[in-house]
Amino acid sequence: MQEFLQYVFSGVTNGSVYAIIALGFSMLFSMTGLINFAQGEFVMLGALGMISLWKGAGLPLPAAIVLSTIGVSAVGLLLERAAIRNVRKPHPIVLVIVTIGASIFLRGAGMIGWGKESYSSPAFSRQGAFEVAGATLLPQSLFILAAVLLIVFGLQFFHRRTLTGKAMLACAISKRAAWLQGIPSERLVLLAFALSAGMGAIGGILIAPISMSSYDMGMTLGLKGFCAAMLGGLGSSLGAVLGGLLLGLLEAFGVGFFSSSLKDAIAFVLLLGILYVRPGGILGAKVVKRF
Amino acid sequence: MNRTMSLIGKSLAVLLIGLLVVPAAAWCKEPYKIGGLFSVTGPSSFLGDPEKKSLELAIDEINARGGIDGHLLEAVIYDTEGDPGKTNLNASKLMTKDNVIAIIGPSLTPTTLAIVPLAEKQPVPLISCAAGILITEPVKPWVFKTAQSDVLAVAAIYGHMQKKNIKKVGIITVESAYGESGRDQLTAQAPKFGIQVVQAETFGAKDTDMTAQLTKVRSAQPEAVICWGTNPGPAVIARNFQQMGFKIPLYQSHGVASPKFVELAGEAAENIVLPAGKILVTDQLPDSDPQKAVLKRYVEQFTGRFKQPVSPFGGYAYDAMMILAKALEGTEGKKDAVRKRIEEVRGLVGVTGTFNFSPQDHNGLGPDAFVMVQIQNGKFKVIDQ
Numbered sequence: 001m002q003e004f005l006q007y008v009f010s011g012v013t014n015g016s017v018y019a020i021i022a023l024g025f026s027m028l029f030s031m032t033g034l035i036n037f038a039q040g041e042f043v044m045l046g047a048l049g050m051i052s053l054w055k056g057a058g059l060p061l062p063a064a065i066v067l068s069t070i071g072v073s074a075v076g077l078l079l080e081r082a083a084i085r086n087v088r089k090p091h092p093i094v095l096v097i098v099t100i101g102a103s104i105f106l107r108g109a110g111m112i113g114w115g116k117e118s119y120s121s122p123a124f125s126r127q128g129a130f131e132v133a134g135a136t137l138l139p140q141s142l143f144i145l146a147a148v149l150l151i152v153f154g155l156q157f158f159h160r161r162t163l164t165g166k167a168m169l170a171c172a173i174s175k176r177a178a179w180l181q182g183i184p185s186e187r188l189v190l191l192a193f194a195l196s197a198g199m200g201a202i203g204g205i206l207i208a209p210i211s212m213s214s215y216d217m218g219m220t221l222g223l224k225g226f227c228a229a230m231l232g233g234l235g236s237s238l239g240a241v242l243g244g245l246l247l248g249l250l251e252a253f254g255v256g257f258f259s260s261s262l263k264d265a266i267a268f269v270l271l272l273g274i275l276y277v278r279p280g281g282i283l284g285a286k287v288v289k290r291f
Numbered sequence: 292m293n294r295t296m297s298l299i300g301k302s303l304a305v306l307l308i309g310l311l312v313v314p315a316a317a318w319c320k321e322p323y324k325i326g327g328l329f330s331v332t333g334p335s336s337f338l339g340d341p342e343k344k345s346l347e348l349a350i351d352e353i354n355a356r357g358g359i360d361g362h363l364l365e366a367v368i369y370d371t372e373g374d375p376g377k378t379n380l381n382a383s384k385l386m387t388k389d390n391v392i393a394i395i396g397p398s399l400t401p402t403t404l405a406i407v408p409l410a411e412k413q414p415v416p417l418i419s420c421a422a423g424i425l426i427t428e429p430v431k432p433w434v435f436k437t438a439q440s441d442v443l444a445v446a447a448i449y450g451h452m453q454k455k456n457i458k459k460v461g462i463i464t465v466e467s468a469y470g471e472s473g474r475d476q477l478t479a480q481a482p483k484f485g486i487q488v489v490q491a492e493t494f495g496a497k498d499t500d501m502t503a504q505l506t507k508v509r510s511a512q513p514e515a516v517i518c519w520g521t522n523p524g525p526a527v528i529a530r531n532f533q534q535m536g537f538k539i540p541l542y543q544s545h546g547v548a549s550p551k552f553v554e555l556a557g558e559a560a561e562n563i564v565l566p567a568g569k570i571l572v573t574d575q576l577p578d579s580d581p582q583k584a585v586l587k588r589y590v591e592q593f594t595g596r597f598k599q600p601v602s603p604f605g606g607y608a609y610d611a612m613m614i615l616a617k618a619l620e621g622t623e624g625k626k627d628a629v630r631k632r633i634e635e636v637r638g639l640v641g642v643t644g645t646f647n648f649s650p651q652d653h654n655g656l657g658p659d660a661f662v663m664v665q666i667q668n669g670k671f672k673v674i675d676q
Contacts, residue, residue, distance in 0.1 A: 006506040006535075014500050116334070118523035120555045129534045136502075136535045210530075211499030212523030212555055220497040255503040260492045261466060 002134035007252040009132075013141040013210065015248020016148045020203035021225025022232065022240035023151055024196040030172045030235035031192035033092065037099045038079065039200050040222020041106035045072045046201025047213040048114050051121045061124065069201045075106070076197025080190055103218070110215035118212040144206045148241060151199060155237050168192065172235075227271050233281030242282060247271075320361045323624055325350065325615065326391035327368035328381055328406075329420070329608070330398040335373040338398040341605030342420050343368055344597050345589075346395055349612035352592070359619045371397050375405035382406040386413045392624050395611045396420050398604070400468060407434055416630045418615060420607035423472065427653040435633055435653045437610045437643055439568070439660045444545045445476040447566040447661040449484040452515060455540075461490040461513035463504055463528060465520030473519035473544055489513050496524055502531045515539050521546040526555035533559040540564060545661065548603065553669050560669070566661040567671060568603040570642060575673045581640045589642050606642030613641060614648075 024039050049068035053059045059067070083098050084090075124143060129136040158165035170178040171185045179185050203221075204213070211217070224247065232243025247267050254266035274282065327346050330339035350364045358364060367389045369381035378397050385391045386409065393416040397403050400423030407426070410417040410433050419426050419436040426436050452460070462477050464470035474491065481488050490511035492504040505528070508516060516539065518528045525547045532541050541563050543552075548567035553560045569576060573586045589609060593601045617639060618632035636655070639646040644660030664671040 003506050003510050007503055010500055010502040010506070017499070116337070117551065118526070118555055120523075120526065120557060122557065129536070131536075135506075138534060207499055210527075212526055214523065217497060220495075221499075252503040255492075256507055260494065260504050260507070264495065 003256065005133055005135035007256045008249065009135055009137050009141060011249035011252030012245060013138070013144060013248070014251060015228075015245040016141075016144040017203055017207050017221070017244070018224045018228040018247050019148050019241045019244025020144075020151065020199060020206070021221060022229035022244045023148075023155070023237055024199040024203070025226055025229040026232075026235055026237055026240040027155065027199070028192055028196040029229075031168060032189055034084070034095050034099070035226070035234075036193075036196065037096065037222065037226075038103040038106055039196065039225060040218030040220070041103045041110070042072050042076065042197045042200030042218075043204035043207070043221050043225075044110055044213070044215060044218035045075060045106065046204030047121075047208040047217065048110065048119060048204075048215070049201070050205045051119045051208055051213060052114075055119075055121065065205055068205060069198050072201035072204075073194040073198040076193040076195075077190055079197070080193040084193075085186075103222070107215060107218060110218075114215055116215065118214040120212050121208040123209040138210070140206070140209050147202060147206055148244075151202070152237055152241055164188070164191070224267075227267065230281055231271055231274060233283040236281070236283045239281055239283030246282075320363075322363040322365040323359065323619060324365050324367055324389060324391045325612070326382075326385035326389060326394040326415075327366055327608070328371050328378055328385070328394060328396035328398075328402070329368065330373035330402070331368075331370040333372040333374070335399055337602070338420070338604045339371070339373070339396075341593075341599075341602045342396065342398055342608035345593065345605035345607075345609040346612055348589075348592055348596065349609045349616075353612070353616050359616055360621065360623070362619075362624070364616075367391060371399075371402050373399055373402065375402050378402040379405050379409065382409050386410075386415050391415065392619070392626060393418065393615050393629060395608055395615065400426065403436075407431060410434060414630075415626055416615075416618075416633060418611040418633075420604070420611060423468070424476075430651060430653050433630055435611075435614075435648070435655075437607045437614065437641070437646070437654075437656075439545070439643060439656055440654060441472050441476045442480075443656060443658050443661055444566045445473070445480050446658050447663060448517060448542050448544075448564075449480060449486055450658070451564065451663050452486060452542075453484050455515075457514045457540075458485065459487050459489045459513045460515050460517055461492070461508035461511055462488055462517045462519065463492045463494060463501070463508060464518075465524050466493050466495055467520075469521060469546060470519050477517060477519070494520070494524055494528070496520070498524065499527065500531065501528050502535060505531050505535055505537075509535070509537065513539065515542060517542040517544075519544045519546070522549075522551055523555055526552060526559075529556040529559040529563060548664070548671070553666060553671075560666045563666050564674070565664060565666075567664045568606070568643060568660065569662055570601060570603050570606055571671050572662060572664060572673050581645060582642070585640050586642060603643070610639075610641035610643050610646065614639060614646060 028036050046068055049071055050064050053064035079102050123140050125139050127139045129138050159169050167183045168188050171188050175185050228243035228247045229240050232239030250267050251263050254263050329343045331343050350366050354363050371378040395418050398420050400421040403419040403421045403426050414433045417434050422438040424440045464474040478488050490508045494501050518525050525543055543563050543565040545566045548571055569582050576583045590601050614636055617636055618629050622628035634648050634650050636648045644656045646655035648655040662673050665674045
């Protein structure tokens, strides 16, 4: 029982991080139909930026978190303006290649800026680990879970209740129709980029005290986040959360009941299986439109 | 016009004086060419960069003494970038075009294994700076190495456990060549020390949370846990270990023996025990330690010249050059003689340890190349063996 609970805690912690990254993927996809493979690099920038501002520059923690998130959102904006928008023939495959290029570029920039070393960050609160029926739960895990819930409900509120959010949904349904209605779709795409980059940054910031951060952390996390988004159904924010948690739990149970060397394989095999049966993911549309 | 003439005259005079002053030996004897292959750039530059610098340091030191039998040393160093293909190319260049007497390096086990057949075929003496046990076991006539093997690190850890009366251990190793090798040695040597490995887990180098693996290890009820990896994974494990409230000791491998690990793991690093090269604790060694003087001189020279802290890795190249220098004496640069003389090197006190080569042992190090240290108040403290 104690072990089972520990696996659950471990799975939920990792899964929530995957969910935050998946939310970024998912949101941008529903808005622009684009899968941004630089999402993992935003996670890295968020984590390293926060550590530099907090531990390096000595800013108070909330200021470091906010500044780092804003900074990474700005990088997202810049990516859209400088690279994505200037593509002459914006075929989806070309855009995907552009984002892969951007991810390599950002990783390189991270390596030059922070070096090849790893950095660590102290936990956000001095509170020690909680003990629940013999299993330990970190306060940081609760922070992460709370952040996921906050982001999901925030997004729902934004899309349902605000004019900008509604305009974004309209764009997602049909960019051309929205444009004919006088909705500035280009500006909304910019906003979508900034929001999804910011979400990636928040994921990185939350994960920094649990794991070690380095310039190349984005690749694995980006891949897992993408996996979670696909699992839940691209374009659905609830699906992203579900996919993330499922992936995290599967990994933890995979380690616990099978073997730790099979950890990554179990999750990816399941992903393949689900996509074979339900190509749109668990909560996605049954029929997917290919690019 | 006049000024130009006098300038030319002066330079000529300086040149002539220079010709007369330079020792005759340096003029009439050809320099010995030594090849170097290090991963100076790329992901393993933390190994290759200090190794290249240390080789240059050693060569300058020997040349300042007047070289070997009147021959000055000349280094030809290529960057392997940690890539076996490039290493192979550069190695054949060193052997055929540059005609080096011997090669020092490469920095990694895979790159070394890639050129072992070349060195054997050519043949040319090769002194590798990589740790893999496969390099010198089985013994190949032309291949030597200066880095301590995992065998010694595992023996040091198990030796310490034996004294603490620990009989059951759980191990958790990284999924890489380093972790695999450590895992093999840990399981293979355990019976010799009366120790039983009750649970063996692995972790990915980029994993963010290892509590699941540690939970599984805990359920097997070991008396101690050994983690085998290089930064940053082991630091995550140290933190998880502390958070989960383990009441048993945690051992780490020599792969984290650097202040960086303490910085990453923070408070969770306290009381962790690990084997480390003596260079990490030079100041704490007793004056009776034969390595102390060598270590002090190396540390002073390296930090003085390159303005960066020493790492244990640079010592591998430094030692390799010192071994080669001893072997070169009186051979007139004949490769076969050099090879034989390396096997005869005994009691050479280096940065890494005391080398005693023999035709059966091409690593030459004993368990005394490691000391067991414990992290106390963020510092590495030597604990009695």
